Amino acid sequence: MFCVIKKSTIAKFLCIVLGLGLVFGIYFSNKALVSAKPSQTFCVVLDAGHGGIDGGSQGKVTGVFERDINLSISKKVESLLKTLNIEVVQTRTTEDGLYGAFASGFKMRDMKARKAIIEEANPDLVVSIHLNSFTSSTSKGAQVYYKPNSEISKELAEKMQNLFAKNLENSRTECFEGDFYILTCTKKPGILVECGFLSNPEEEQLLITDDYQQKVAYQIFCGIVSYFDLVDF
Ligand SMILES: [Zn+2]
Known part of the structure; x- marks a missing residue:
């Protein structure tokens, strides 16, 4: 027993x-x-604005074109996102535009090609990167726009604008709705970041440097990472 x-x-x-x-x-x-799980399941389309014969705005001091700085910042954001295994699709990776061989009607062909890339990628988020220009040379600072009628895009834009205001001393504090084709051509959430004014000589001198581009890219990276709830900045 x-x-x-x-x-x-x-x-x-x-x-x-x-x-x-x-x-x-x-x-x-x-x-x-x-x-x-988290970061491996997220995909972001980074859209470096302009390209090729479409240089975008141009710096008055150095003659630099917006298209080249946009691409440089986009590549820096991509490198940062890839450290967290976030999938990145760039709409362009060279200085060329996406309009093909003919200059005639290039802008619409270029934008349609960007839309096709977004549709193919089926991303969680679209981030378009540009530089600003204004008749007054005193306007300065990064400005974030969000997709119209998209509350989630607005939340990200507010977050990113705050990061710019907090960490880049010359930034603006308010974000705005932006009726841009790159944002409205898709149902996906999206923002457009004007990283600074090439029409402001002082900001132009900052924007051409690798160091300042890296600072801008880091704010964009932090905003995206917060959006995905990976880290809160
Ligand atoms: Zn632009």
């Missing part, structure tokens, strides 16, 4: 140990899955 009871107790003990092992095993494997 004693021997039977002892065996039964040992069996119960083993069952408890195995059961606990199974429960903790599932718990920790799920934890690992949860923490490994």
Whole structure:
């Protein structure tokens, strides 16, 4: 009898140990899955505005074209996002536009090509990168626009505008709705970032430097990462 009871107790003990092992095993494997999951499932389309014969705005001091700085900043944002395994699709990766061989009617062909890239990528978010220009040379600062009638895009724009205001001393504090084709051509949420004014000589001197472009790119990266709830900045 004693021997039977002892065996039964040992069996119960083993069952408890195995059961606990199974429960903790599932718990920790799920934890690992949860923490490994987020960034790998997100996709962002980065759209470097202009390209080719469409230079965008131009700096008065150095003659630099917006298209080249847009691309440089986009590539820096891509590098940062890839550190978190966020998938990135660029609408262009060279200085060329997307309009093909003919100059005639290039702008609409260029924009339609960007729309096709967004549709193919089926991203979680579209971020278009531009530089601003104004008749007054005193206007300055990064300005974020959001897709019309998209509350989630507005939330991201507010977050990113705050980051610019907080971390780039010359920035504006209010974001605005932006009725831009690149934002309205898709149902996906999106923002357009005017990273600064090339019509302002002081800001032009900042925008041409690798260091300042990196600072701008980092704010865009932080905004996107916050949007995906990966890290709150
Ligand atoms: Zn532009």
